[in-house]
Amino acid sequence: MEKIINVTLKVWRQAGPKASGKFETYKLDNVSTDSSFLEMMDVLNEKLIGERKEPIAFDHDCREGICGMCSMFINGHPHGPDGEITTCQLHMRAFKDGETITIEPWRSAAFPVIKDLMVSRGAFDEIIQAGGFVSVNTGGVPDGNAIAIGKDIADEAMDAATCIGCGACAAACKNGSAMLFVAAKVSQLALLPQGKVEAAHRAKVMVAKMDELGFGNCTNTGACEAECPKNVSISHIARLNREFLSAKFRD
Amino acid sequence: MAKNEESTVVEASKIDARIPAGPLAEKWSNYKAHQKLVNPSNKRRLDVIVVGTGLAGASAAASMAEMGFNVKSFCIQDSPRRAHSIAAQGGINAAKNYQNDGDSVYRLFYDTIKGGDYRAREANVYRLAEVSSGIIDQCVAQGVPFAREYGGLLDNRSFGGAQVSRTFYAKGQTGQQLLLGAYSALSRQVGKGAVKLYSRYEMLDVVVIDGRARGIIARNLVSGKIERFFAHAVVVGSGGYGNAFFLSTNAMTSNASAAIQMYKKGAYFANPAYAQIHPTCVPVHGESQSKLTLMSESLRNDGRIWTPKRKEDAEAIRAGKLKAADLKEEDRDYYLERRYPAFGNLVPRDVASRAAKERCDAGFGVGNTGLAVYLDFSAAIERLGEDLVRARYGNLFQMYEKIVDENPYKTPMMIYPAIHYTMGGIWVDYELQTSVKGLFCIGEANFSDHGANRLGASALMQGLADGYFVLPYTIQNYLADQIQVPRMSTELPEFEQAEKDVNDKIKKLLSIQGKKSVDSLHRELGLIMWDFVGMGRNKAGLEIALEKIKEVRKEFWSNVYIPGKQDDMNNELEKALRVADFIEIGDLMARDALQREESCGGHFREEYQTPEGEALRNDEEFSFASCWKFNGDGVDPILLKEALDYEFIHRQQRNYKA
Numbered sequence A: 001m002e003k004i005i006n007v008t009l010k011v012w013r014q015a016g017p018k019a020s021g022k023f024e025t026y027k028l029d030n031v032s033t034d035s036s037f038l039e040m041m042d043v044l045n046e047k048l049i050g051e052r053k054e055p056i057a058f059d060h061d062c063r064e065g066i067c068g069m070c071s072m073f074i075n076g077h078p079h080g081p082d083g084e085i086t087t088c089q090l091h092m093r094a095f096k097d098g099e100t101i102t103i104e105p106w107r108s109a110a111f112p113v114i115k116d117l118m119v120s121r122g123a124f125d126e127i128i129q130a131g132g133f134v135s136v137n138t139g140g141v142p143d144g145n146a147i148a149i150g151k152d153i154a155d156e157a158m159d160a161a162t163c164i165g166c167g168a169c170a171a172a173c174k175n176g177s178a179m180l181f182v183a184a185k186v187s188q189l190a191l192l193p194q195g196k197v198e199a200a201h202r203a204k205v206m207v208a209k210m211d212e213l214g215f216g217n218c219t220n221t222g223a224c225e226a227e228c229p230k231n232v233s234i235s236h237i238a239r240l241n242r243e244f245l246s247a248k249f250r251d
Numbered sequence B: 001m002a003k004n005e006e007s008t009v010v011e012a013s014k015i016d017a018r019i020p021a022g023p024l025a026e027k028w029s030n031y032k033a034h035q036k037l038v039n040p041s042n043k044r045r046l047d048v049i050v051v052g053t054g055l056a057g058a059s060a061a062a063s064m065a066e067m068g069f070n071v072k073s074f075c076i077q078d079s080p081r082r083a084h085s086i087a088a089q090g091g092i093n094a095a096k097n098y099q100n101d102g103d104s105v106y107r108l109f110y111d112t113i114k115g116g117d118y119r120a121r122e123a124n125v126y127r128l129a130e131v132s133s134g135i136i137d138q139c140v141a142q143g144v145p146f147a148r149e150y151g152g153l154l155d156n157r158s159f160g161g162a163q164v165s166r167t168f169y170a171k172g173q174t175g176q177q178l179l180l181g182a183y184s185a186l187s188r189q190v191g192k193g194a195v196k197l198y199s200r201y202e203m204l205d206v207v208v209i210d211g212r213a214r215g216i217i218a219r220n221l222v223s224g225k226i227e228r229f230f231a232h233a234v235v236v237g238s239g240g241y242g243n244a245f246f247l248s249t250n251a252m253t254s255n256a257s258a259a260i261q262m263y264k265k266g267a268y269f270a271n272p273a274y275a276q277i278h279p280t281c282v283p284v285h286g287e288s289q290s291k292l293t294l295m296s297e298s299l300r301n302d303g304r305i306w307t308p309k310r311k312e313d314a315e316a317i318r319a320g321k322l323k324a325a326d327l328k329e330e331d332r333d334y335y336l337e338r339r340y341p342a343f344g345n346l347v348p349r350d351v352a353s354r355a356a357k358e359r360c361d362a363g364f365g366v367g368n369t370g371l372a373v374y375l376d377f378s379a380a381i382e383r384l385g386e387d388l389v390r391a392r393y394g395n396l397f398q399m400y401e402k403i404v405d406e407n408p409y410k411t412p413m414m415i416y417p418a419i420h421y422t423m424g425g426i427w428v429d430y431e432l433q434t435s436v437k438g439l440f441c442i443g444e445a446n447f448s449d450h451g452a453n454r455l456g457a458s459a460l461m462q463g464l465a466d467g468y469f470v471l472p473y474t475i476q477n478y479l480a481d482q483i484q485v486p487r488m489s490t491e492l493p494e495f496e497q498a499e500k501d502v503n504d505k506i507k508k509l510l511s512i513q514g515k516k517s518v519d520s521l522h523r524e525l526g527l528i529m530w531d532f533v534g535m536g537r538n539k540a541g542l543e544i545a546l547e548k549i550k551e552v553r554k555e556f557w558s559n560v561y562i563p564g565k566q567d568d569m570n571n572e573l574e575k576a577l578r579v580a581d582f583i584e585i586g587d588l589m590a591r592d593a594l595q596r597e598e599s600c601g602g603h604f605r606e607e608y609q610t611p612e613g614e615a616l617r618n619d620e621e622f623s624f625a626s627c628w629k630f631n632g633d634g635v636d637p638i639l640l641k642e643a644l645d646y647e648f649i650h651r652q653q654r655n656y657k658a
């Protein structure tokens, strides 16, 4: 049932990439527990606008857990305290009346803050540009049913492909590693015959790009898997390592 | 053409869609055989701007870059992978006939035309059906993990409006997987330097020089800086304009602005009134609601829709004094089964949506707002068992529970219609070129293929058809004549002027310093749209809408408050620029709906219905695409008509009774 709660919000405010940021505290009363976390943020922003103050900048778009745009670090967890959801899927019923909620941007060397809670995740795009694809052009490809692919393999590839590129894994990792994100793509394409051909090379160039962009090393803490809103499994990291090693052997 | 003359200025000049001659099935191959091409060394000298990285934009940008053109790709989001296409759930159609159930190019063509209530162009739709198979092959080659059967071949499901199983899917995330496929192809070209990516950029105007599109003005959303970009041709795949309703299933940044900019630069806006309202969305919970979530249409296969029979019960439920499960069978009104005995809960989207609104308007709605109806699975659970229901709909039930915090296995789901897709859009000819030379429009942003109503799983097909297989060919027919045109300087007066116009507009908005927030004005507009330009439209209501939209426009331009500066990241300014254009599209939608004195597809005029309440088309007078031509700010636009001649198909009345 819907309840009305009052909350205190400690929000990271930072005017720009080079500015130094700090926490600001806001009190927000009469929040419906049926509203989503971002709707609560909308209400706070409307209040700030009413007071002629600058609203809090944050990323969001689909608001249904699929675009990967939303990215808040809430009470010490990327995407908040609830499991298996993105920030936009979090609802206020997860919080108690009178609770203080701390909201920060992703904190990772490779994700510089743009403003307030907004960060740049362009590094993820660069990793994909380095090799996160199958090298085919439009047209001239074989019939979709020319290669049979076992259902279990297709399903496993689909599980890896579910990654929404949100960056929670890197934000959760004490080393700031993007290993889960990279592994999800490498594994998806390595599983499928179409992508198998380039699998080892792909692993090599994507990992090299990741290192170059300032992401840390993976030490298998498992924090990424625990915080991933899409349940991407660290077993994909093992597959990535295999492809990576096979590339090394060939070098 | 007498009736609507009083309110609408109609221009008689003929609209030419430039459809190739010849038999339907040969038009596209004939076209390709005879069109002009650009040779490889010349391609390198030609620049193309592609605005949008959804299915349409990403596939077009990648394909043209592979061919050798220099591409500049723009999107609002921080990454091309996040375009609104990512949210599509259900699937994508293709006439593969893998299931051997009698599908064919012709049948997909026919279903699409009929689904669109005979308001689409035959030649375009036929081409769409023709290239559909290639899309699946392309996506499979890219590594899109479509669902497969145990034998390893591709699986299909069936979707509304078809008697065959032709829908390909990847779990409930088909749009995501297709977009990631197109995004990976695009990324590959970025890596090669053939595409230059401009993420977090928003196009604010098209630059037209000597009657041809030669570039755009865009705002860097991080720095706030206004920048100029030249290209030999401009392609826009900016998506649909459903967010004019404030609440919709579209993503928050989905907008009408790119389309309105094209319109104001001379591109016709076609059929703005055609919008689709989806019956099964999670209802509004309260005032802070920011968007609506779609629940897949497939739920209606096993769910029964009802409201209480008595108003007292509905009131008690709304007040929280009575629970749905406590209501006895005889006190429930399964109104779709009652009204449409033959189709019951499976009537088409528009019919189901209107019926839900009718019940709620009459005071029988449930939920705390009274704007919801039940979708009940208790009978299905009894019949099939909870496990089977879970296997079929588990992920949807879970998604629902996360939003509403109620267990749909125990208590009926609540649903309500929401705006979902816009069939109308920028007018394009057979080559996907707008009425401005060198300006092309693809995907949901154009008007081409769905007529007055879109069938499920056809938008993804159209976006990728346009981007992979149609535009990269047809644009060459234009570019072949541009090889002598050198890259132009962005210091030219036309660029200068366009940038100045944009700057003036932004300065004006920021200087208003009024009392109302952008969102509150957007909400006001949305309510008008929903009440008068939504599911049930009539003359009086549409006239009220036009008046009220005028008031919102005035209020917006005199009383909006936008904090922050121009040359900084400023979300409120971004939203304000979009809302200014939603007001314009709202006006166009109402005008077009008023002018179209018939009911067809998603456009339902209450005055024009059969005794059974079905849409009543008027082929005699309204068999045309309405093309609106901009005629200056504050001046009524002019209506032009593209006649829709049905050469190959015999038109019928849609019938869901028998």
Ligand SMILES: Cc1cc2nc3c(=O)[nH]c(=O)nc-3n(C[C@H](O)[C@H](O)[C@H](O)COP(=O)(O)OP(=O)(O)OC[C@H]3O[C@@H](n4cnc5c(N)ncnc54)[C@H](O)[C@@H]3O)c2cc1C
Pocket (backbone or CB within 6 Å): B051, B052, B053, B054, B055, B056, B057, B074, B075, B076, B077, B080, B082, B083, B084, B085, B086, B087, B088, B089, B090, B091, B092, B174, B175, B201, B202, B203, B204, B237, B238, B239, B240, B249, B250, B251, B254, B255, B257, B258, B294, B420, B421, B442, B443, B444, B445, B456, B457, B458, B459, B460, B461, B463
């Ligand atoms: C919830 C939901 C479910 C759906 N499910 C299905 C389904 O199962 N099957 C189906 O066929 N269809 C479905 N649809 C419809 C389908 O998803 C869309 O019609 C289609 O994806 C639109 O693709 P697009 O490429 O035209 O535009 P979009 O994906 O909307 O992309 C628009 C792009 O343009 C950019 N853009 C816009 N304006 C500007 C500007 N001014 N400057 C710079 N960039 C700009 C955006 O950043 C974005 O990159 C669904 C729609 C919704 C809302």
Ligand code: SF4
Pocket (backbone or CB within 6 Å): A162, A163, A164, A165, A166, A167, A168, A169, A170, A180, A181, A184, A224, A227, A228, A229, A230, A231, A232
């Ligand atoms: S692996 Fe999970 S946490 Fe990391 S980017 Fe993908 S979805 Fe986000």
Ligand code: FES
Pocket (backbone or CB within 6 Å): A059, A060, A061, A062, A063, A064, A065, A066, A067, A068, A069, A070, A086, A087, A088, A089
């Ligand atoms: S806003 Fe799209 S995943 Fe949260």
